[in-house]
Amino acid sequence: MPWELDETKLEALAIGAGILGTGGGGNPYYGKLHVRRLLREGRRVRIVSPDEVPDEALVVSVGGMGAPTIGIERIHRGDEPLVALRALEQHLGRPATHLVPGEIGGANALRPMAVGALAGLPVVDGDGMGRAFPELQMDTFAIYGVPATPAALADIYQNVVVFPRLRDAVTLERYARAVTVQMGGAAGFAFPAMSGRELRRVVISYTVTLAVQLGEAILAARRQHTDPIEAALDVTGGRVLFRGKIVDVERRLTAGFARGTVRLEGLAEDRGSQLLIDFQNENLIARRDGEVVAVVPDLICLVDLDTAEPVTTEVVRYGLRVAVLGIPAPAMLRTPEALAVVGPAAFGYADVNYRPLPGTYGGDRIAAHRARL
């Protein structure tokens, strides 16, 4: 059944998307304010499950790319991805019927909702990552063979760049990144386009619902003074890997990515232990006292120990008390072809094997539950 995103669900979605951003993906707050304004102006955001999308539908992924630091300063005009979408439609010669988020983690979980509200198009309950990743080729659309182009980018001036044909998503990533810098460091995008039939094959389902449920569980726990972290684990299928204080953050800039290491010292039952987390925008590998305990594509999320508020790579700093959540990756990211793109080796950790966390990703659990109904 299609459902509508109201203000309450929007609030929850922003919290859930912040956690599923695994440290990266930008802050959903600004997108939330934009969508909330659109809702208050009487526009609507309809969410449809992947099963409800007709085979012949034209589904387009929309969102923003660029630096989160730019996004909090040069706030969006708001219609950049819509302008890109219109250019892509013109190139394709037919209108889009549905939108789909490229990633459910971070700011890009909210952008398709704004475009959906502006364009009057439904948004698919699913995405291409089930979390956030730093590069375009890392979504399941690209991994499972949806051509990356044609693709369109638009800036605040409604300048549009269309890439009719590029070899693959890695090439698009390089070209689009260069154009984004010229567009002031942040741009709206529309790509890839796919049919409803293709969408069902490549999408990670029910992640919008997952993010909303995650946010709702945390908000309810805060209201009822129960443990919001436990509530988050119930929804996501994850576990607490570590509770501790951040005692060191080392950052370095390489090829446009904020890479670095966060060091935590244990609190409570983890007292006496250390946890090291390597990140490249998103958190990639967690090592407890030298032993690897969680590896990308499984989700490694830092949240505030008391409130479960997400702690992103940019605000990570000395002294914060956090819980490190380990959430099993969606099944679609655990296949050999996906691991070749989003596994540890793809991030430069040739020596680390992917040892999946036990359990089932929350979105997959929702899908299984629906299948039984």
Added chain:
Amino acid sequence: MVRLGIDVGGTNTDAVLLDGADVLAWAKHPTTADVSSGIVGAVRRVLDQVRIAPGEIGAVMLGTTHFTNAVVQCRNLARIAVLRLGWPATLSIPPLEDWPDDLRDAVAGYLTILPGGHQFDGREISPLDWTALTAAADRIAQEGIHSVAVSAVFSPAVAAHEDAVTRFLHEQLPHLRITRSRDIGRLGLLERENAAALNACLVPLAEETIAAIRSALAALGLEAPLYLSQNDGTLMTAEFAARYPVLTFASGPTNSMRGAAFLSGLHDAIVLDVGGTTTDAGALVHGFPREASFAVSIGGVRTNFRMPDVVSIGLGGGSIVSPDGTRIGPQSVGFRLSEEALVFGGPTLTATDIAVAAGRARLGDPARVARLPRELVQRALATIDQRLSELVDSLKTTAAPVPVVVVGGGSILVPDQLEGASEVIRPPHAAVANAIGAAIAQVSGEIDRIVSLEHQTRERALEAARADACRLAIEAGADPGSVQIVEVEEVPLAYLPSNAVRLRVKAVGDLRED
């Protein structure tokens, strides 16, 4: 130099006279609605204690929560205009979007987004539109608005547009009070603009209040320069404070932590400020309060300027104790402690009564609590100690024990041995640590900018940032010989291949004596 430190709290106004490191005198007086008569009361009491002519006092330093309270209570705020320069960017979120409705309704006079602002690399987003700006000035005049906030995209990096628009508005409407966002906040347009707008609402109140304080001090014969303490524990001149009242918002906890550092001689410690209703705790790092890393809300508005990282719990000297001793606070008898508590002949079992019954403090009439059940006292003590040690633990950065400095009127609650503390220190004059913290404050300069490392080395960019921060500190009144860099933060901008880095550098120095 003899300094007079004053702290205007919600309940009490404290004053201290300091000669170098020596506390010559101190006094407390109830805070008054007009602020200045409470100050006069406290200062008179201090001057009465010593043989110092008012003319010998070299500087007056004032900390106040008065402007914070005005925002929280939504009182005495001016109607303002907010001019944002950034069109066609930023249209998705208009100014004051996420403010509480009552506050927005009280202050929003005219909000607009006009062409202007810059890209991260210094290019203009749009040139300034003088026709639109003239129309905006006309509208401001029509609406009878006297206070304006101007915010431009990337103004912390490129000042040109905020400066040009401020000059233009001053030419058109010379009576206007204008707050530039770059003077207050950091990168993060919405939070910086919010801070500038809050400031604009407060400027008329701040001008009045500070003028009243000045004339009250003058009437006492005090002609020394007046400074106000800022959120980060450094000072600004009264003229500056009248233009930037938001910078005083968190000065209360900051002053008590700085005062605790001064009185204890410790630069790295945890400070507990135990009051009647709450205990505020913060961490001192190199003598300054550690800053909060999240956006900080004031009166429900997200802002991003310098604020100390303070954790508060509802436990103080006036906290009400449940009959079985397992729950203490958050309800409190507050300032009615001297009538309500058992030891003062009142009917209510408070945390103070427990401290007296257990022999932690001698206060009031101990006989009145002598017959409290032992078990109740022990259980309540255990509850107090556990909550305090959890509070200390929440602020620690490593598991190692750290010194804990205790200040404030409720400090009798704190045991001499606290789990997680290497020692518990109760410095003399702890009751007026706030006013002492104000009196010892230094001055600072800070820069926050994005630099590209394509055409310059990291070292050169850092060097330039350090030099600019020192220059700003000296301009703010620091003795050039004493200026030091106290903070350097370097954050690479993710997802961009241009090697851009955000640099934040802060310099601090002693107040110049001239």
